[in-house]
Amino acid sequence: MGIRKPGLWRWFLGVWLAGAGLSGGRLAASDVPPVPAFHRDARILFQGDSITDGNRGRSPDPNHILGHGYAFLVAARYGAAFPERNLDFMNRGISGNTVRDLAKRWQSDTLDLKPDILSILVGVNDHGRGVPLDQFEQDYDHLLADTVAANPRIRLVLCAPFLLPVGRMKEKYAEKFADIQARQAIVARLAAKHHAALVRFQPVFDAACGKAPAEHWIWDGVHPTYSGHQLMADEWVRTVRKFWPRSPARP
Template sequence: MKLTKGDIVLFQGDSITDGNRGRSEDPNHILGHGYACMVSARLGADYVTEKPVFVNRGVSGDNLIGMYARWQDDTIGVKPTILNILIGGNDMGWTRTATPSKFFERMYRLLLEDTLELLPGVRIILCEPFFLPLPETRIEQAAKVERVCAHLIELQQIVRRLAKEFQLTFVPFQDMFDSLARQVDSAYLVWDGVHPTMVGHEFMTRRWLETVE
């Protein structure tokens, strides 16, 4: 990725992107404390003379429809030249009712079509939602874990398919976390199966940069 003067890089998504970001203009916290902040710091340093602007509009708890509901203000209104989307963690059915796959695909496609029409020339990056169940998951939850993982695979396939259809960059995370989990305890990477630790965010940052750049 080559950034130029005037570039606005926007990160959109749920709590993984939100990263407990500040809601004021305080530059110490405005980008949160996760991969969005880490990616921004590295790109900002690499292109310091171009002074690109980095914006985080992730909202904790959002599923796809929740994100779409605020799309006009939090995305179109920001007018990004580069848009990163990571959504699906609240659609797979782990913490709330799962979003049906057909509805997820229909809404995601509509979101992309609207964005490309209203922001001609924007570069869009689609990130793969992921899940890393902890080995100590209670037996009574085993069936739920299996169901959630099966549905997540469907959502992941949708995001990958849309990236190919719209010729967008696709950042895969699931295989990375699966591989890392064979080397170290899952909780060291994703403490509750959904939310990465700082180590997990660092690996996300590395994967994002190596894929996008």
């Protein structure tokens, strides 16, 4: 989902300025709640499908390298508020990816990057392609086990997939949502097994639908709008701050 209209760019700029504490012409880190897990020189990698991809650039151009979504919003806020920490945010989400697609590129796109924090959001394409639940769990479990084996100190953030009844998703929504809920439960089990932070986006979107129609948050039932991505960024930060309340010991 490309961001073309000037009004949307102004919105993103406003979010960045407000989050970084620069709207008044100054850097106000005190206005941004610190994330203890973001230690100095930390490398934070976002992995997943199109929701994470966010139409990101494939060149080193820093204007577009993180895409236009929740990963960008988290990075913009904390990169500006805590420049002295030299945080390195990376995005390797690819549109359409399933767990098996991630596995095919895991070495070069994840392990070789040696992240300190690895955030993964995947599952909606496994649902869309009818990947059996047991296969989804087994493949995901193996991926996480391989990751921890390669880097025992890594901090994992598992984001559960989500869905809202918008557009084509309205058709047989109860059936679709039941499958998504099953995958949410799988992600929760894997998070517990691998000692990962679990980000539950579904309750956040469900609550937000009490304030505005579902289309305001997720335009097609799967891909969030800019408003939806802000909710995701906020929930991601809240979860990570709570799960790791203290800075990690450095090697």
